Amino acid sequence: MSHSSPPVRRVADWDFDQLSSLAAEHGTPLYVVDLDRVAENYERFASAFPDAHVMYAAKAHTGRAVLETLLDAGADIECAARGELQRAIQAGADPDTLQYTAVNPPDADLDYAAELGADHPGLTVTGGARDTFDRLEARGYDGRVAIRVNPGIGTGHHEKVATGKDAKFGIPYDEVPELAADLRERFDLVGLHAHAGSGVLHDDLEDHCRAIAKVAELAREVGDSDLAFVDFGGGFGVPYREDEEPLDMEVVGEKVREAVGDLDAQIKLEPGRYVVADGEVILTEVNTVKETPEATVVGVDASLATLIRPAMFDSYHPIGNVSAPERAVEPVAVGGPCCTSADVFCTDRPVARPEREDLLAIGNAGAYGYELANQFHSQPRPAEVAIEGGETRVVRRRETMDDVTRVERESGDRAGDAAAGDR
Known part of the structure; x- marks a missing residue:
């Protein structure tokens, strides 16, 4: 499949005759998902970051058909909840490839993650609070972990998705080096993770890259040569309005690499919206x-x-x-x-x-x-x-x-x- 498909699909680009037939057959309201387009979007994104490990952020759309399509396209899956872990596995994901980004996880979620990690040591659990790591340890988990960093820079289409400056998400930036030293004694610390926000388009790209550069510098401070990866999240947007231009992913790739600079650890990225919207x-x-x-x-x-x-x-x-x-x-x-x-x-x-x-x-x-x-x-x-x-x-x-x-x-x-x- 070529990744030369148009970078944005407008409503007028859909086959209206086909949509009319589907509505007549299945009734309304009706969701219609083009799995070929989903695969094309993923391939275009992955091609812009040939040296990165690209994971799909499942929370954008956990439909089994979508997950199966992306697994077939070569994507790994990032999950933000127990149910997403379960759905990814049911869709065929190898549990050893999954990454679980725990946000104030309920006990049942951590129980499941700890049990899953015991059988699948490749699972990575990302924590955004010291409590999360303490609760994992109390469950006997000593496997792969990553620290979610709060970079203090938020971006995106709405204040409710500007997670990079929301205290709910991640460890305060200045506290990370001390926590990293502590976690290395208790777990296999394999990475840092950050997510500045969602729906990032051209006007937000500078702030987004500032957050990336800040996290990359922190990775070098805590020892990037000892980390398997630094995960800069997703957040890359698509034009919802007709007069908005799509991101040029080749340009975005260059800007992200420039922001990251020299880094021994592998770059991870987690597109969600960009792939399925x-x-x-x-x-x-x-x-x-x-x-x-x-x-x-x-x-x-x-x-x-x-x-x-x-x-x-x-x-x-x-x-x-x-x-x-x-x-x-x-x-x-x-x-x-x-x-x-x-x-x-x-x-x-x-x-x-x-x-x-x-x-x-x-x-x-x-x-x-x-x-x-x-x-x-x-x-x-x-x-x-x-x-x-x-x-x-x-x-x-x-x-x-x-x-x-x-x-x-x-x-x-x-x-x-x-x-x-x-x-």
Whole structure:
């Protein structure tokens, strides 16, 4: 496969006839993921960093089909929770290649990691608090560990993802050398890890590289020749807005290498969003068009339960009219059926005028889209269909009301099986 594929895929680049057919066959709202595009994005990224160890940050999209695709493409997997470790292994990942970045890990997560490490000594556990290492030791774990560093520099598309300056993430920069000396007595200290933020584009690249340079200097201070790797995380963004330009990954690769400088340890990178974001869209049907003095309000069957990023991060997602892209464009507000004013995908957005029963596509839904899907208003989560090699298949069936209520009924609730209309 060539890595010369376009560096960004806009909504208009999708095959609208194919999307219409998928919506007709599988219903809406519907996630559609192009696995070929996911593999292309990974290859483009890896080609920009030929000397780095590139791992996929699973938290962006843990769908089994996505994980299998990336494992087949040669990626290793970085996990931020016990469930992600389990899903990576179920998708075929070798546990000895996994990296677990523990953030305030619950006991059950650490129990699982310690047990996994006992059987698979290649597992690496990254800790961002002294407590995490003490709790690992108490579980008898003495294997591979890395220190998550807080570089004091945050970047990204929203303050809620600028992890590099958030005290929640990592050991304070100045405390790392002392901690490193301590951990070398108790574990196999193999690396340093840092993550400045998420959604980094051109305007954030300078700060991102400053954080990288700072962590690289710290690695040299603690002895990079004694470390297997220095992990600079991911965070590389994709253009969500139509007027944003994609990153030139060859230029990014040069800037990152310049920021790192001479380093004996191997560089690790963990792209997540960059790999999956533009590989997926959400299809949703228009059910209501309401003219008001303030706006033309377009109601659709997707909601913040389908895609919460606009409500959570004020995120922009491009929207296209699949049914009638040739219609005259006019500003509209698009929102879902949830009883909250947060359930809005856009306001005053130019879209080919939607009419009832039109099919709309919400773009760049691959990163943290299905991952954050929920059952608010007792809405079953949507199906997900994969496109690969010209073929399509369901990789997640649509939930039913039976799925939504099963855990209550199986708990011995006195309602028993009396739930009506659960299918």
